[in-house]
Amino acid sequence: DIVLTQSPGTVSLSPGERATLSCRASQSVSSSYLGWYQQKPGQAPRLLIYGASSRATDIPDRFSGSGSGTDFSLTISRLEPEDFAMYYCQQYDGSITFGQGTRLEIK
Amino acid sequence: QVQLVQSGGEVKSRGASVKVSCKTSGYSFTSYGINWVRQAPGQGLEWLGWISVYQGNTNIAQKFQGRVTMTADKSTTTVYMDLRSLTSDDAAVYYCARGSHWPPINFDHWGQGTLVSVSS
Numbered sequence: 001d002i003v004l005t006q007s008p009g010t011v012s013l014s015p016g017e018r019a020t021l022s023c024r025a026s027q028s029v030s031s032s033y034l035g036w037y038q039q040k041p042g043q044a045p046r047l048l049i050y051g052a053s054s055r056a057t058d059i060p061d062r063f064s065g066s067g068s069g070t071d072f073s074l075t076i077s078r079l080e081p082e083d084f085a086m087y088y089c090q091q092y093d094g095s096i097t098f099g100q101g102t103r104l105e106i107k
Numbered sequence: 108q109v110q111l112v113q114s115g116g117e118v119k120s121r122g123a124s125v126k127v128s129c130k131t132s133g134y135s136f137t138s139y140g141i142n143w144v145r146q147a148p149g150q151g152l153e154w155l156g157w158i159s160v161y162q163g164n165t166n167i168a169q170k171f172q173g174r175v176t177m178t179a180d181k182s183t184t185t186v187y188m189d190l191r192s193l194t195s196d197d198a199a200v201y202y203c204a205r206g207s208h209w210p211p212i213n214f215d216h217w218g219q220g221t222l223v224s225v226s227s
Contacts, residue, residue, distance in 0.1 A: 035214075039152075045204075098154065
């Protein structure tokens with residue numbers, strides 16, 4: 001299975017700042033099969049980005065995804081208070097794997 | 108609106124089995140697949156597998172092959188996940204998530220989660 005490694009493990013930022021979260025794959029991943037999810041405590045995950053760069057329904061345009069091959073990133077252009085949460089990348093290559101997550105916390 | 112409503116929490120003994128249901132509504136049931144994902148306390152997300160509710164075929168993660176069965180009932184638009192031979196490592200919140208018909212990606216709607224506890 002492809003291993004996804006997310007970095008940093010935790011990032012501390014202030015509202016209004018820009019956040020860039022990284023997801024590196026152990027082998028090349030099809031961009032069509034790379035997604036990002038947000039999860040808040042006690043809630044189910046929410047799909048943010050699919051196909052590496054397409055925003056899911058009702059996702060604000062401050063969220064953007066990019067990358068190809070083995071390196072992908074999620075950028076939040078201007079952090080809002082509700083954006084502080086866990087973020088997971090996900091890939092499919094015949095089996096689904098998730099990264100270990102990045103915790104985005106308020107500084 | 109799309110809804111996935113899961114069955115309530117379960118407490119099981121080691122070695123027992125648990126069956127979790129996921130009742131869907133608000134969309135064409137056979138046009139999407141359903142995935143099962145679990146999350147142990149304080150841990151990340153782990154995919155158990157996918158079922159094509161249209162054809163009934165499944166793709167079970169290698170780690171769970173032989174221990175997980177997924178089924179779909181078109182008459183009630185409900186999907187079931189059966190996990191056997193429970194150990195303490197299986198204690199987690201189990202989620203169903205709607206995904207593309209094929210491949211099993213883009214989990215755009217999720218159930219509320221079902222907490223499975225395993226007691227000794």
